[in-house]
Amino acid sequence: MTQSTTDTADSSPLPSPEERRRLREAQSLSEEQVAAAMGVTPATVRAWESGRTSPRGRKREAYAKLIGSAGTGGTGARGASESTPPGAHGKRADLTKPSSSPAPAATPEGTSAGTAETARADEPPTTDRPDAPVPALTPAEAFDALYVKNAAALFRQTFLLTGRRSLSREAVERAFEQAWQRWPEVAVDRDPAGWVRAAAYEYAVSPWHRLRRAHRHPDPPPAAPGARALLDALLDLPPSYRRTLLLYDGVGLDLPETAAETEASTPAAASRLMNARAAVAEQVPELAEPSSPTGQSALLHEQLGALALTQPVAAMPAARAIRDGSEHKARLWTRAALALTALIVGIALITTVTSPVRYGNPPAEQVGGASPRSGPQKLTPQDLKLQKKLREELVRGPARLVPELR
DSSP states (O other), X not given: OOOOTHHHHSSSOOOOHHHHHHHHHHTTOOHHHHHHHHTSOHHHHHHHHHTXXXXXXXXXXXXXXXXXXXXXXTHHHHHHHHHSOTTHHHHHHHHHSOOSSOOGGGSOTTOOHHHHHHOOSSSOXXXXXXXXXXXXXXXXXXXXXXXXXXXXXXXXXXXXXXXXXXXXXXXXHHHHHHHHHTHHHHHTSSOHHHHHHHHHHHHHTOGGGGGSGGGSSOOOOOSSHHHHHHHHHHHHSOHHHHHHHIIIIIIOOOHHHHHHHXXXXXXXXXXXXXXXXXXXXXXXXXXXXXXXXXXXXXXXXXXXXXXXXXSOOOOOXXXXXXXXXXXXXXXXXXXXXXXXXXXXXXXXXXXXXXXXSOOOOOOOOOOOSOOOOXXXXXXXXXXXXXXXXXXXXXXXXXXXXXOOOO
């Protein structure tokens, strides 16, 4: 991500956006604490750390002192670029961020492609003045911006999970439809794009797709031998291992975030990641060349980004079509639920009306040909005497009866 042009216009140079976040986290400062100290909103701090905006004037100097970059002369940005593995910056944007030219079909109505590209759906518009009014987006506008920003990148990620273009497109559409149905929940989520990504991944790796003829076999592999070998190695992994590898080495999530999204513990996610890397390295020997896990992760990230770019983005429907389709399906399910409820109530009423009011016993009738009554024989005088003796002995106490010899 490029540094804002305002960095060169002001007197206090700032490090790169990635270094700003690293410096803040190194001092154990949260976004809310920095926002309170600077007199801005947490969304403004996130905008500074993402590179979309930069502080100006006195706020710029105060922000540089707060994160500990004052007096470095911009060396923080240079240090960040030196500590980042080669090839990590350019390819990371291929998987986690939208392409520079999204499909025209995905542009919301009344908004140009460039405007919708730069809009943020997960954060409100930011401003350096805390008392300035923040223009609010309607739910439809916020959803359209989220869709345009992430649909293309999410399609490429899902293709690496499945190897099927049609299934990837279906998973992305279904995930955004679910997001619109539950938009009040998604809108206040800390990472709306992550919410949609988790829904798309969950649908894409569902084993039920094997029963569908259209998704039973993967699409033809890429023509390049290296890309073909990497894709085959990914598809040979179990779905949970494949998803963990893509989230950590492809998307760039931390290990706890990867574990949370895959619904696993952190040690389990680490074990899956190491086993997945080893299995992929067996089929792609060049991935085993880096001696350190950091170097292997950087190389995997670069290779996954290049593999994702080999697949052109499918023609995605417009954001409004996604919203209309989601609302249409919601209405269908509501009508189906009401119809089923009405059917159950109707069956219950019919049963109540047609059933007899009273239940009684039929009149007694003499039954002939039945066998004579049988049962225990009548007790003899000796049996009665023994029974009486047993009862008397039991009343006296728990002593055991001893037979008498005569």
